Amino acid sequence: MTSLREMAPDRLAELRRVGLSWRSSGQASLHGPLLRLAESLDRAFRLLATAGWDAEEERHPASLPAELLQRVHYLHSFPHQATFPVRLQPDEANLDEFRRGPVVDPDGHLVLTQLAPTRDVLTPAACHHLYAQHESSALDAPLYLTTRNTCFRNEPYYEPLRRQWSFTMREIVCLGSRSEAIGFLDRGRSTVDTLLKHLGLDVDWCVATDPFFRPLESPQYLMQRLEPTKHEAVYGGDLAIGSANLHHEHFGENYSISRAGEPAHSACLAFGIERWLFAVVDRYGVQPESWPDPASTMQQMVSATGGQWR
Protein backbone atom coordinates (compact mmCIF):
# COMPACT_ATOMS: atom_id res chain seq x y z
CA MET A 1 0.00 0.00 0.00
CA THR A 2 0.92 3.63 0.12
CA SER A 3 3.17 5.21 2.65
CA LEU A 4 3.68 8.70 3.94
CA ARG A 5 6.76 10.66 3.03
CA GLU A 6 8.13 12.12 6.19
CA MET A 7 7.67 15.86 6.40
CA ALA A 8 10.09 17.58 8.77
CA PRO A 9 8.29 17.60 12.16
CA ASP A 10 8.91 21.33 12.55
CA ARG A 11 7.24 22.04 9.23
CA LEU A 12 4.23 19.86 10.04
CA ALA A 13 3.89 21.51 13.46
CA GLU A 14 3.95 24.93 11.77
CA LEU A 15 1.24 23.94 9.32
CA ARG A 16 -0.88 22.62 12.19
CA ARG A 17 -0.57 25.95 13.91
CA VAL A 18 -2.16 27.74 10.94
CA GLY A 19 -5.04 25.31 10.44
CA LEU A 20 -3.93 21.98 8.93
CA SER A 21 -5.06 18.60 10.22
CA TRP A 22 -3.46 15.69 8.43
CA ARG A 23 -4.91 12.19 8.12
CA SER A 24 -2.74 9.17 7.53
CA SER A 25 -4.93 8.37 4.52
CA GLY A 26 -3.19 11.25 2.71
CA GLN A 27 -5.94 13.82 3.15
CA ALA A 28 -6.00 17.29 4.71
CA SER A 29 -8.60 19.12 6.81
CA LEU A 30 -8.40 22.90 6.93
CA HIS A 31 -9.61 25.55 9.35
CA GLY A 32 -8.62 29.03 10.44
CA PRO A 33 -5.94 30.90 8.47
CA LEU A 34 -5.25 28.11 5.94
CA LEU A 35 -8.97 27.70 5.16
CA ARG A 36 -9.37 31.46 4.67
CA LEU A 37 -6.33 31.47 2.38
CA ALA A 38 -7.75 28.52 0.40
CA GLU A 39 -11.02 30.42 -0.06
CA SER A 40 -9.20 33.57 -1.13
CA LEU A 41 -7.15 31.58 -3.67
CA ASP A 42 -10.27 30.05 -5.16
CA ARG A 43 -11.95 33.47 -5.39
CA ALA A 44 -8.83 34.74 -7.18
CA PHE A 45 -8.99 31.93 -9.76
CA ARG A 46 -12.73 32.43 -10.29
CA LEU A 47 -12.12 36.12 -10.82
CA LEU A 48 -9.38 35.28 -13.32
CA ALA A 49 -11.87 33.04 -15.15
CA THR A 50 -14.61 35.66 -15.19
CA ALA A 51 -12.55 38.77 -15.90
CA GLY A 52 -10.37 37.01 -18.44
CA TRP A 53 -12.92 35.07 -20.45
CA ASP A 54 -16.36 35.45 -18.91
CA ALA A 55 -16.07 31.73 -18.16
CA GLU A 56 -19.24 30.08 -16.83
CA GLU A 57 -19.01 28.25 -13.52
CA GLU A 58 -20.25 24.66 -13.29
CA ARG A 59 -20.46 22.41 -10.21
CA HIS A 60 -20.15 18.69 -10.82
CA PRO A 61 -20.55 15.59 -8.68
CA ALA A 62 -17.77 13.78 -6.84
CA SER A 63 -17.65 10.96 -9.39
CA LEU A 64 -18.31 10.34 -13.05
CA PRO A 65 -19.20 7.30 -15.14
CA ALA A 66 -16.25 5.12 -16.17
CA GLU A 67 -17.84 4.86 -19.59
CA LEU A 68 -17.38 8.61 -20.08
CA LEU A 69 -13.76 8.54 -18.90
CA GLN A 70 -13.05 5.62 -21.21
CA ARG A 71 -13.88 7.75 -24.23
CA VAL A 72 -10.42 9.15 -23.62
CA HIS A 73 -8.96 5.82 -22.40
CA TYR A 74 -8.45 7.23 -18.94
CA LEU A 75 -8.40 3.89 -17.13
CA HIS A 76 -5.94 2.41 -19.61
CA SER A 77 -3.63 5.35 -19.07
CA PHE A 78 -3.94 5.79 -15.29
CA PRO A 79 -5.30 2.56 -13.69
CA HIS A 80 -2.81 2.97 -10.82
CA GLN A 81 -4.23 6.37 -9.84
CA ALA A 82 -7.98 5.67 -9.96
CA THR A 83 -10.31 5.44 -6.95
CA PHE A 84 -13.75 3.86 -7.35
CA PRO A 85 -16.85 4.45 -5.20
CA VAL A 86 -18.30 1.03 -4.35
CA ARG A 87 -21.26 -0.21 -2.35
CA LEU A 88 -22.13 -3.53 -0.79
CA GLN A 89 -24.57 -5.79 -2.61
CA PRO A 90 -27.82 -4.66 -1.03
CA ASP A 91 -29.36 -8.07 -0.29
CA GLU A 92 -29.97 -8.55 3.41
CA ALA A 93 -27.89 -11.73 3.72
CA ASN A 94 -24.85 -9.90 2.37
CA LEU A 95 -25.38 -6.91 4.63
CA ASP A 96 -25.86 -9.20 7.63
CA GLU A 97 -22.63 -11.00 6.81
CA PHE A 98 -20.80 -7.67 6.65
CA ARG A 99 -22.29 -6.58 9.98
CA ARG A 100 -21.35 -9.86 11.68
CA GLY A 101 -17.89 -8.45 11.29
CA PRO A 102 -15.25 -7.79 12.05
CA VAL A 103 -16.26 -4.82 9.75
CA VAL A 104 -12.86 -3.27 10.49
CA ASP A 105 -9.85 -5.51 11.19
CA PRO A 106 -7.13 -4.73 13.75
CA ASP A 107 -5.10 -2.93 11.05
CA GLY A 108 -7.99 -0.55 10.37
CA HIS A 109 -8.87 -2.18 7.03
CA LEU A 110 -12.50 -2.70 6.11
CA VAL A 111 -13.60 -6.32 5.77
CA LEU A 112 -16.02 -5.90 2.89
CA THR A 113 -18.39 -8.62 1.71
CA GLN A 114 -19.88 -8.90 -1.80
CA LEU A 115 -19.76 -5.59 -3.68
CA ALA A 116 -22.49 -4.30 -5.97
CA PRO A 117 -21.45 -3.58 -9.57
CA THR A 118 -20.13 -0.07 -9.90
CA ARG A 119 -20.06 2.30 -12.88
CA ASP A 120 -18.26 5.31 -11.46
CA VAL A 121 -14.78 6.67 -10.86
CA LEU A 122 -14.10 9.38 -8.27
CA THR A 123 -13.13 12.55 -10.15
CA PRO A 124 -9.47 12.29 -11.23
CA ALA A 125 -9.31 15.83 -12.69
CA ALA A 126 -11.96 18.52 -12.42
CA CYS A 127 -12.12 19.28 -16.16
CA HIS A 128 -13.22 15.78 -17.26
CA HIS A 129 -16.76 16.65 -16.20
CA LEU A 130 -16.78 19.68 -18.51
CA TYR A 131 -16.01 17.78 -21.72
CA ALA A 132 -18.61 15.15 -20.86
CA GLN A 133 -21.15 17.85 -19.99
CA HIS A 134 -20.76 19.53 -23.39
CA GLU A 135 -20.74 16.31 -25.41
CA SER A 136 -22.12 16.71 -28.95
CA SER A 137 -22.02 20.51 -28.87
CA ALA A 138 -21.52 22.44 -32.11
CA LEU A 139 -19.83 25.68 -31.02
CA ASP A 140 -20.09 28.86 -33.05
CA ALA A 141 -17.84 30.71 -30.62
CA PRO A 142 -15.16 29.57 -28.17
CA LEU A 143 -16.59 28.20 -24.93
CA TYR A 144 -14.92 29.14 -21.63
CA LEU A 145 -15.81 27.25 -18.47
CA THR A 146 -14.56 26.93 -14.92
CA THR A 147 -15.13 24.36 -12.20
CA ARG A 148 -13.68 23.17 -8.92
CA ASN A 149 -13.78 19.66 -7.57
CA THR A 150 -12.22 17.30 -5.09
CA CYS A 151 -9.91 15.07 -7.11
CA PHE A 152 -8.65 11.62 -6.14
CA ARG A 153 -5.25 10.28 -7.18
CA ASN A 154 -3.72 7.19 -5.68
CA GLU A 155 0.04 7.77 -5.25
CA PRO A 156 2.98 5.75 -3.94
CA TYR A 157 3.33 8.20 -1.05
CA TYR A 158 1.57 11.24 0.40
CA GLU A 159 2.85 14.44 1.94
CA PRO A 160 0.74 17.19 3.59
CA LEU A 161 -0.52 19.81 1.10
CA ARG A 162 2.07 18.61 -1.47
CA ARG A 163 0.81 15.19 -2.56
CA GLN A 164 -2.56 13.97 -1.37
CA TRP A 165 -4.94 11.10 -2.09
CA SER A 166 -7.67 13.73 -2.44
CA PHE A 167 -7.14 17.41 -3.08
CA THR A 168 -8.89 20.50 -4.46
CA MET A 169 -8.46 21.47 -8.10
CA ARG A 170 -9.77 24.62 -9.79
CA GLU A 171 -9.70 24.58 -13.58
CA ILE A 172 -10.43 27.01 -16.39
CA VAL A 173 -11.11 25.42 -19.78
CA CYS A 174 -11.32 26.68 -23.36
CA LEU A 175 -13.07 24.71 -26.11
CA GLY A 176 -12.59 26.32 -29.52
CA SER A 177 -10.38 26.45 -32.58
CA ARG A 178 -6.66 25.70 -32.36
CA SER A 179 -5.76 29.36 -32.29
CA GLU A 180 -8.41 30.11 -29.65
CA ALA A 181 -7.07 27.32 -27.41
CA ILE A 182 -3.47 28.50 -27.86
CA GLY A 183 -4.44 32.15 -27.31
CA PHE A 184 -6.27 31.15 -24.11
CA LEU A 185 -3.19 29.43 -22.72
CA ASP A 186 -0.85 32.26 -23.70
CA ARG A 187 -2.99 34.86 -21.99
CA GLY A 188 -3.69 32.55 -19.06
CA ARG A 189 -0.03 31.86 -18.39
CA SER A 190 0.88 35.51 -18.63
CA THR A 191 -1.88 36.52 -16.19
CA VAL A 192 -0.92 33.76 -13.78
CA ASP A 193 2.68 35.00 -13.99
CA THR A 194 1.52 38.50 -13.06
CA LEU A 195 -0.53 37.13 -10.16
CA LEU A 196 2.43 35.08 -8.91
CA LYS A 197 4.71 38.12 -9.16
CA HIS A 198 2.28 40.22 -7.10
CA LEU A 199 2.03 37.38 -4.56
CA GLY A 200 5.81 37.17 -4.37
CA LEU A 201 5.91 33.51 -5.44
CA ASP A 202 8.69 32.47 -7.83
CA VAL A 203 7.97 29.63 -10.25
CA ASP A 204 9.64 28.11 -13.27
CA TRP A 205 7.42 26.95 -16.11
CA CYS A 206 8.65 23.47 -17.04
CA VAL A 207 7.68 21.01 -19.74
CA ALA A 208 6.02 17.99 -18.11
CA THR A 209 4.24 14.75 -19.00
CA ASP A 210 1.31 13.08 -17.30
CA PRO A 211 2.12 10.06 -15.08
CA PHE A 212 1.02 7.33 -17.50
CA PHE A 213 1.08 3.66 -16.53
CA ARG A 214 3.45 1.91 -18.98
CA PRO A 215 4.13 5.22 -20.74
CA LEU A 216 6.03 3.71 -23.65
CA GLU A 217 2.89 1.80 -24.67
CA SER A 218 0.81 4.99 -24.67
CA PRO A 219 0.37 6.97 -27.89
CA GLN A 220 -0.70 9.96 -25.75
CA TYR A 221 2.53 9.85 -23.75
CA LEU A 222 4.59 9.61 -26.92
CA MET A 223 2.67 12.59 -28.33
CA GLN A 224 3.41 14.56 -25.15
CA ARG A 225 7.10 13.79 -25.63
CA LEU A 226 7.08 14.70 -29.31
CA GLU A 227 5.26 17.96 -28.91
CA PRO A 228 5.23 19.48 -25.43
CA THR A 229 1.62 20.14 -24.49
CA LYS A 230 1.87 20.28 -20.70
CA HIS A 231 3.70 23.02 -18.84
CA GLU A 232 3.82 23.17 -15.08
CA ALA A 233 4.40 26.19 -12.85
CA VAL A 234 6.97 24.71 -10.47
CA TYR A 235 7.54 26.32 -7.09
CA GLY A 236 10.71 25.69 -5.05
CA GLY A 237 12.23 23.42 -7.68
CA ASP A 238 9.88 20.46 -7.22
CA LEU A 239 6.25 21.44 -6.54
CA ALA A 240 3.89 21.95 -9.51
CA ILE A 241 1.26 24.40 -8.24
CA GLY A 242 -0.42 24.90 -11.62
CA SER A 243 -0.36 23.58 -15.16
CA ALA A 244 -1.24 24.78 -18.64
CA ASN A 245 -2.35 22.01 -20.97
CA LEU A 246 -3.08 21.90 -24.68
CA HIS A 247 -5.14 18.83 -25.63
CA HIS A 248 -5.38 19.37 -29.41
CA GLU A 249 -8.59 17.63 -30.63
CA HIS A 250 -8.32 14.84 -28.02
CA PHE A 251 -11.48 15.77 -26.09
CA GLY A 252 -13.24 17.45 -29.02
CA GLU A 253 -13.07 14.28 -31.10
CA ASN A 254 -13.91 11.83 -28.34
CA TYR A 255 -16.87 13.86 -27.04
CA SER A 256 -18.04 15.02 -30.49
CA ILE A 257 -17.59 18.71 -29.72
CA SER A 258 -17.07 20.78 -32.83
CA ARG A 259 -16.03 24.36 -33.53
CA ALA A 260 -16.98 25.79 -36.94
CA GLY A 261 -17.59 22.30 -38.27
CA GLU A 262 -14.22 20.84 -37.16
CA PRO A 263 -13.43 18.88 -33.99
CA ALA A 264 -12.87 21.42 -31.22
CA HIS A 265 -9.44 21.90 -29.71
CA SER A 266 -9.26 22.32 -25.96
CA ALA A 267 -6.92 23.66 -23.33
CA CYS A 268 -7.02 24.00 -19.58
CA LEU A 269 -5.37 25.92 -16.79
CA ALA A 270 -5.33 23.89 -13.56
CA PHE A 271 -4.55 25.05 -10.03
CA GLY A 272 -3.88 22.73 -7.07
CA ILE A 273 -5.22 24.75 -4.15
CA GLU A 274 -3.43 22.85 -1.34
CA ARG A 275 -0.07 23.26 -3.12
CA TRP A 276 -0.59 27.03 -3.33
CA LEU A 277 -1.19 26.97 0.44
CA PHE A 278 2.11 25.19 0.91
CA ALA A 279 3.90 27.71 -1.31
CA VAL A 280 2.51 30.73 0.57
CA VAL A 281 3.44 29.30 3.98
CA ASP A 282 6.85 28.27 2.68
CA ARG A 283 7.47 31.79 1.37
CA TYR A 284 5.94 33.86 4.19
CA GLY A 285 6.03 31.66 7.27
CA VAL A 286 3.34 31.05 9.84
CA GLN A 287 2.24 34.60 10.66
CA PRO A 288 -1.01 34.87 8.65
CA GLU A 289 -0.82 38.69 8.93
CA SER A 290 2.18 38.54 6.63
CA TRP A 291 0.42 36.46 3.95
CA PRO A 292 -0.83 38.14 0.77
CA ASP A 293 -4.56 38.04 0.01
CA PRO A 294 -4.84 36.45 -3.45
CA ALA A 295 -8.45 37.53 -4.08
CA SER A 296 -7.68 41.19 -3.36
CA THR A 297 -4.54 40.98 -5.45
CA MET A 298 -6.49 39.61 -8.40
CA GLN A 299 -9.22 42.22 -7.91
CA GLN A 300 -6.58 44.94 -8.10
CA MET A 301 -5.18 43.40 -11.27
CA VAL A 302 -8.66 43.41 -12.83
CA SER A 303 -9.33 46.99 -11.75
CA ALA A 304 -5.95 48.14 -13.11
CA THR A 305 -6.87 46.87 -16.59
CA GLY A 306 -10.23 48.63 -16.49
CA GLY A 307 -11.90 45.30 -17.31
CA GLN A 308 -10.24 45.31 -20.76
CA TRP A 309 -8.91 41.76 -20.49
CA ARG A 310 -11.35 40.21 -22.90
Place this chain on the structure above:
Amino acid sequence: MTSLREMAPDRLAELRRVGLSWRSSGQASLHGPLLRLAESLDRAFRLLATAGWDAEEERHPASLPAELLQRVHYLHSFPHQATFPVRLQPDEANLDEFRRGPVVDPDGHLVLTQLAPTRDVLTPAACHHLYAQHESSALDAPLYLTTRNTCFRNEPYYEPLRRQWSFTMREIVCLGSRSEAIGFLDRGRSTVDTLLKHLGLDVDWCVATDPFFRPLESPQYLMQRLEPTKHEAVYGGDLAIGSANLHHEHFGENYSISRAGEPAHSACLAFGIERWLFAVVDRYGVQPESWPDPASTMQQMVSATGGQWR
Protein backbone atom coordinates in the same frame (compact mmCIF):
# COMPACT_ATOMS: atom_id res chain seq x y z
CA MET B 1 -29.22 -2.17 -7.96
CA THR B 2 -30.86 1.16 -7.59
CA SER B 3 -33.39 2.61 -9.92
CA LEU B 4 -34.59 6.07 -10.69
CA ARG B 5 -37.95 7.28 -9.58
CA GLU B 6 -39.62 8.90 -12.49
CA MET B 7 -39.87 12.66 -12.15
CA ALA B 8 -42.62 14.23 -14.28
CA PRO B 9 -40.90 15.06 -17.60
CA ASP B 10 -42.20 18.63 -17.46
CA ARG B 11 -40.67 19.16 -14.04
CA LEU B 12 -37.33 17.72 -15.12
CA ALA B 13 -37.34 19.89 -18.26
CA GLU B 14 -38.02 22.95 -16.11
CA LEU B 15 -35.15 22.15 -13.77
CA ARG B 16 -32.83 21.68 -16.75
CA ARG B 17 -33.80 25.13 -18.00
CA VAL B 18 -32.55 26.72 -14.78
CA GLY B 19 -29.26 24.83 -14.61
CA LEU B 20 -29.70 21.17 -13.61
CA SER B 21 -27.96 18.28 -15.34
CA TRP B 22 -28.96 14.90 -14.01
CA ARG B 23 -26.87 11.72 -14.18
CA SER B 24 -28.44 8.29 -14.07
CA SER B 25 -26.07 7.48 -11.18
CA GLY B 26 -28.29 9.69 -9.00
CA GLN B 27 -26.09 12.79 -9.03
CA ALA B 28 -26.71 16.39 -10.07
CA SER B 29 -24.54 18.95 -11.85
CA LEU B 30 -25.46 22.62 -11.43
CA HIS B 31 -24.80 25.75 -13.41
CA GLY B 32 -26.46 29.12 -14.03
CA PRO B 33 -29.39 30.13 -11.81
CA LEU B 34 -29.52 26.93 -9.73
CA LEU B 35 -25.79 27.12 -8.97
CA ARG B 36 -26.08 30.77 -7.93
CA LEU B 37 -29.04 29.88 -5.71
CA ALA B 38 -27.06 27.01 -4.15
CA GLU B 39 -24.20 29.40 -3.38
CA SER B 40 -26.57 31.95 -1.88
CA LEU B 41 -28.17 29.28 0.31
CA ASP B 42 -24.80 28.17 1.61
CA ARG B 43 -23.80 31.77 2.36
CA ALA B 44 -27.07 32.15 4.28
CA PHE B 45 -26.35 29.07 6.40
CA ARG B 46 -22.78 30.19 7.06
CA LEU B 47 -24.06 33.58 8.12
CA LEU B 48 -26.56 31.88 10.42
CA ALA B 49 -23.65 29.92 11.94
CA THR B 50 -21.47 32.99 12.40
CA ALA B 51 -24.07 35.50 13.53
CA GLY B 52 -25.84 33.01 15.77
CA TRP B 53 -22.94 31.30 17.50
CA ASP B 54 -19.65 32.57 16.07
CA ALA B 55 -19.24 29.01 14.79
CA GLU B 56 -15.84 28.20 13.28
CA GLU B 57 -15.78 26.85 9.74
CA GLU B 58 -13.87 23.63 9.01
CA ARG B 59 -13.29 21.94 5.65
CA HIS B 60 -12.86 18.19 5.70
CA PRO B 61 -11.91 15.55 3.14
CA ALA B 62 -14.33 13.53 1.02
CA SER B 63 -13.88 10.39 3.14
CA LEU B 64 -13.07 9.40 6.66
CA PRO B 65 -11.57 6.31 8.31
CA ALA B 66 -14.05 3.48 8.97
CA GLU B 67 -12.38 3.02 12.34
CA LEU B 68 -13.54 6.51 13.36
CA LEU B 69 -17.10 5.93 12.13
CA GLN B 70 -17.21 2.63 13.99
CA ARG B 71 -16.76 4.41 17.29
CA VAL B 72 -20.45 5.21 16.84
CA HIS B 73 -21.25 1.87 15.14
CA TYR B 74 -22.09 3.64 11.89
CA LEU B 75 -21.51 0.65 9.63
CA HIS B 76 -23.61 -1.60 11.84
CA SER B 77 -26.44 0.91 11.69
CA PHE B 78 -26.27 1.93 8.01
CA PRO B 79 -24.36 -0.71 5.99
CA HIS B 80 -26.91 -0.37 3.17
CA GLN B 81 -26.16 3.35 2.73
CA ALA B 82 -22.36 3.37 2.79
CA THR B 83 -20.08 4.00 -0.18
CA PHE B 84 -16.40 3.06 0.03
CA PRO B 85 -13.49 4.54 -1.96
CA VAL B 86 -11.43 1.62 -3.29
CA ARG B 87 -8.33 1.25 -5.43
CA LEU B 88 -6.86 -1.58 -7.43
CA GLN B 89 -4.02 -3.60 -5.92
CA PRO B 90 -1.06 -1.66 -7.27
CA ASP B 91 1.08 -4.56 -8.48
CA GLU B 92 1.73 -4.38 -12.21
CA ALA B 93 0.28 -7.81 -12.99
CA ASN B 94 -3.04 -6.81 -11.44
CA LEU B 95 -3.11 -3.46 -13.23
CA ASP B 96 -2.25 -5.16 -16.52
CA GLU B 97 -5.08 -7.64 -16.03
CA PHE B 98 -7.50 -4.77 -15.41
CA ARG B 99 -6.29 -2.94 -18.52
CA ARG B 100 -6.62 -6.05 -20.70
CA GLY B 101 -10.26 -5.43 -20.19
CA PRO B 102 -13.00 -5.16 -20.86
CA VAL B 103 -12.53 -2.41 -18.13
CA VAL B 104 -16.17 -1.43 -18.68
CA ASP B 105 -18.72 -4.07 -19.72
CA PRO B 106 -21.58 -3.46 -22.19
CA ASP B 107 -23.87 -2.47 -19.29
CA GLY B 108 -21.47 0.28 -18.23
CA HIS B 109 -20.26 -1.62 -15.16
CA LEU B 110 -16.58 -1.59 -14.28
CA VAL B 111 -14.80 -4.94 -14.45
CA LEU B 112 -12.47 -4.51 -11.50
CA THR B 113 -9.61 -6.87 -10.69
CA GLN B 114 -8.05 -7.39 -7.25
CA LEU B 115 -8.77 -4.45 -4.90
CA ALA B 116 -6.29 -3.02 -2.40
CA PRO B 117 -7.39 -3.03 1.25
CA THR B 118 -9.37 0.09 2.06
CA ARG B 119 -9.82 1.92 5.35
CA ASP B 120 -12.17 4.71 4.36
CA VAL B 121 -15.86 5.49 3.92
CA LEU B 122 -17.08 8.36 1.75
CA THR B 123 -18.61 10.98 4.04
CA PRO B 124 -22.14 9.88 5.04
CA ALA B 125 -22.95 13.09 6.98
CA ALA B 126 -20.85 16.24 7.15
CA CYS B 127 -20.79 16.45 10.94
CA HIS B 128 -19.04 13.11 11.56
CA HIS B 129 -15.73 14.78 10.69
CA LEU B 130 -16.25 17.39 13.40
CA TYR B 131 -16.62 14.93 16.30
CA ALA B 132 -13.58 13.00 15.10
CA GLN B 133 -11.60 16.23 14.67
CA HIS B 134 -12.27 17.28 18.27
CA GLU B 135 -11.65 13.87 19.81
CA SER B 136 -10.32 13.99 23.38
CA SER B 137 -11.12 17.69 23.86
CA ALA B 138 -11.94 19.00 27.32
CA LEU B 139 -14.24 21.97 26.69
CA ASP B 140 -14.56 24.81 29.16
CA ALA B 141 -17.15 26.55 26.98
CA PRO B 142 -19.60 25.29 24.36
CA LEU B 143 -17.98 24.69 20.98
CA TYR B 144 -19.84 25.75 17.84
CA LEU B 145 -18.64 24.54 14.45
CA THR B 146 -19.86 24.53 10.87
CA THR B 147 -18.85 22.53 7.82
CA ARG B 148 -20.09 21.58 4.37
CA ASN B 149 -19.34 18.38 2.54
CA THR B 150 -20.46 16.16 -0.28
CA CYS B 151 -22.28 13.26 1.35
CA PHE B 152 -22.89 9.82 -0.12
CA ARG B 153 -25.94 7.71 0.67
CA ASN B 154 -26.89 4.64 -1.27
CA GLU B 155 -30.69 4.55 -1.68
CA PRO B 156 -33.21 2.22 -3.32
CA TYR B 157 -34.07 4.96 -5.83
CA TYR B 158 -32.94 8.44 -6.78
CA GLU B 159 -34.82 11.55 -7.86
CA PRO B 160 -33.28 14.85 -9.05
CA LEU B 161 -32.52 17.28 -6.18
CA ARG B 162 -34.80 15.26 -3.87
CA ARG B 163 -32.90 12.03 -3.27
CA GLN B 164 -29.37 11.64 -4.57
CA TRP B 165 -26.50 9.20 -4.26
CA SER B 166 -24.30 12.21 -3.50
CA PHE B 167 -25.49 15.60 -2.33
CA THR B 168 -24.35 18.73 -0.48
CA MET B 169 -24.90 19.06 3.25
CA ARG B 170 -24.20 22.12 5.39
CA GLU B 171 -24.21 21.53 9.13
CA ILE B 172 -23.91 23.60 12.27
CA VAL B 173 -22.90 21.70 15.40
CA CYS B 174 -22.87 22.44 19.13
CA LEU B 175 -20.76 20.47 21.59
CA GLY B 176 -21.49 21.45 25.18
CA SER B 177 -23.64 20.72 28.20
CA ARG B 178 -27.15 19.30 27.84
CA SER B 179 -28.72 22.71 28.27
CA GLU B 180 -26.30 24.31 25.81
CA ALA B 181 -27.13 21.67 23.18
CA ILE B 182 -30.87 22.07 23.74
CA GLY B 183 -30.61 25.88 23.75
CA PHE B 184 -28.68 25.72 20.46
CA LEU B 185 -31.39 23.66 18.79
CA ASP B 186 -34.21 25.84 20.13
CA ARG B 187 -32.65 29.02 18.85
CA GLY B 188 -31.55 27.33 15.62
CA ARG B 189 -35.03 26.06 14.81
CA SER B 190 -36.59 29.39 15.58
CA THR B 191 -34.11 31.25 13.34
CA VAL B 192 -34.56 28.73 10.54
CA ASP B 193 -38.33 29.23 10.87
CA THR B 194 -37.86 32.98 10.46
CA LEU B 195 -35.63 32.46 7.43
CA LEU B 196 -38.18 30.10 5.87
CA LYS B 197 -40.97 32.57 6.51
CA HIS B 198 -39.02 35.37 4.81
CA LEU B 199 -38.26 33.03 1.90
CA GLY B 200 -41.94 32.14 1.62
CA LEU B 201 -41.33 28.41 2.16
CA ASP B 202 -43.83 26.52 4.33
CA VAL B 203 -42.57 23.56 6.32
CA ASP B 204 -43.86 21.32 9.06
CA TRP B 205 -41.43 20.21 11.76
CA CYS B 206 -41.97 16.46 12.13
CA VAL B 207 -40.50 13.86 14.46
CA ALA B 208 -38.33 11.47 12.44
CA THR B 209 -35.95 8.55 12.86
CA ASP B 210 -32.76 7.73 10.99
CA PRO B 211 -33.03 4.97 8.34
CA PHE B 212 -31.41 2.18 10.36
CA PHE B 213 -30.79 -1.26 8.88
CA ARG B 214 -32.76 -3.77 11.01
CA PRO B 215 -34.02 -0.93 13.22
CA LEU B 216 -35.56 -3.16 15.86
CA GLU B 217 -32.10 -4.58 16.63
CA SER B 218 -30.67 -1.10 17.12
CA PRO B 219 -30.56 0.45 20.59
CA GLN B 220 -30.11 3.85 18.93
CA TYR B 221 -33.28 3.44 16.89
CA LEU B 222 -35.21 2.35 19.97
CA MET B 223 -33.87 5.39 21.83
CA GLN B 224 -35.01 7.64 18.96
CA ARG B 225 -38.48 6.11 19.25
CA LEU B 226 -38.59 6.45 23.04
CA GLU B 227 -37.43 10.04 23.13
CA PRO B 228 -37.76 12.00 19.91
CA THR B 229 -34.32 13.48 19.13
CA LYS B 230 -34.64 14.12 15.40
CA HIS B 231 -36.98 16.72 13.93
CA GLU B 232 -37.20 17.36 10.22
CA ALA B 233 -38.37 20.51 8.44
CA VAL B 234 -40.63 18.93 5.84
CA TYR B 235 -41.54 20.87 2.71
CA GLY B 236 -44.54 19.96 0.58
CA GLY B 237 -45.59 17.10 2.83
CA ASP B 238 -42.72 14.73 1.98
CA LEU B 239 -39.37 16.48 1.49
CA ALA B 240 -37.09 16.97 4.54
CA ILE B 241 -34.99 20.04 3.69
CA GLY B 242 -33.40 20.35 7.11
CA SER B 243 -33.16 18.57 10.41
CA ALA B 244 -32.48 19.38 14.04
CA ASN B 245 -30.84 16.56 15.97
CA LEU B 246 -30.03 16.05 19.64
CA HIS B 247 -27.43 13.33 20.17
CA HIS B 248 -27.24 13.35 23.98
CA GLU B 249 -23.74 12.09 24.97
CA HIS B 250 -23.51 9.70 22.00
CA PHE B 251 -20.63 11.49 20.27
CA GLY B 252 -19.17 13.04 23.43
CA GLU B 253 -18.72 9.62 25.03
CA ASN B 254 -17.46 7.80 21.96
CA TYR B 255 -14.96 10.51 21.00
CA SER B 256 -13.98 11.36 24.60
CA ILE B 257 -15.14 14.96 24.38
CA SER B 258 -16.01 16.44 27.75
CA ARG B 259 -17.66 19.61 28.95
CA ALA B 260 -16.98 20.68 32.52
CA GLY B 261 -15.69 17.21 33.34
CA GLU B 262 -18.75 15.32 31.99
CA PRO B 263 -19.18 13.71 28.56
CA ALA B 264 -20.25 16.49 26.18
CA HIS B 265 -23.73 16.54 24.69
CA SER B 266 -24.04 17.45 21.05
CA ALA B 267 -26.64 18.69 18.62
CA CYS B 268 -26.64 19.57 14.94
CA LEU B 269 -28.66 21.53 12.44
CA ALA B 270 -28.36 20.02 8.95
CA PHE B 271 -29.40 21.50 5.61
CA GLY B 272 -29.65 19.56 2.34
CA ILE B 273 -28.76 22.20 -0.24
CA GLU B 274 -30.22 20.43 -3.31
CA ARG B 275 -33.55 19.94 -1.53
CA TRP B 276 -33.76 23.66 -0.77
CA LEU B 277 -33.19 24.26 -4.50
CA PHE B 278 -36.11 21.97 -5.26
CA ALA B 279 -38.33 23.76 -2.75
CA VAL B 280 -37.55 27.23 -4.15
CA VAL B 281 -38.23 26.15 -7.75
CA ASP B 282 -41.38 24.31 -6.66
CA ARG B 283 -42.62 27.42 -4.85
CA TYR B 284 -41.57 30.13 -7.31
CA GLY B 285 -41.27 28.44 -10.70
CA VAL B 286 -38.56 28.73 -13.28
CA GLN B 287 -38.14 32.50 -13.56
CA PRO B 288 -34.99 33.08 -11.49
CA GLU B 289 -35.91 36.79 -11.23
CA SER B 290 -38.80 35.75 -9.00
CA TRP B 291 -36.63 33.69 -6.62
CA PRO B 292 -35.69 35.08 -3.22
CA ASP B 293 -31.99 35.57 -2.44
CA PRO B 294 -31.37 33.60 0.77
CA ALA B 295 -28.01 35.24 1.59
CA SER B 296 -29.49 38.76 1.40
CA THR B 297 -32.50 37.64 3.40
CA MET B 298 -30.28 36.26 6.14
CA GLN B 299 -28.11 39.37 6.06
CA GLN B 300 -31.21 41.51 6.62
CA MET B 301 -32.25 39.27 9.50
CA VAL B 302 -28.82 39.71 11.09
CA SER B 303 -28.86 43.49 10.56
CA ALA B 304 -32.37 43.76 12.03
CA THR B 305 -31.20 42.19 15.29
CA GLY B 306 -28.24 44.57 15.50
CA GLY B 307 -25.95 41.55 15.90
CA GLN B 308 -27.57 40.75 19.28
CA TRP B 309 -28.18 37.09 18.47
CA ARG B 310 -25.46 35.68 20.66
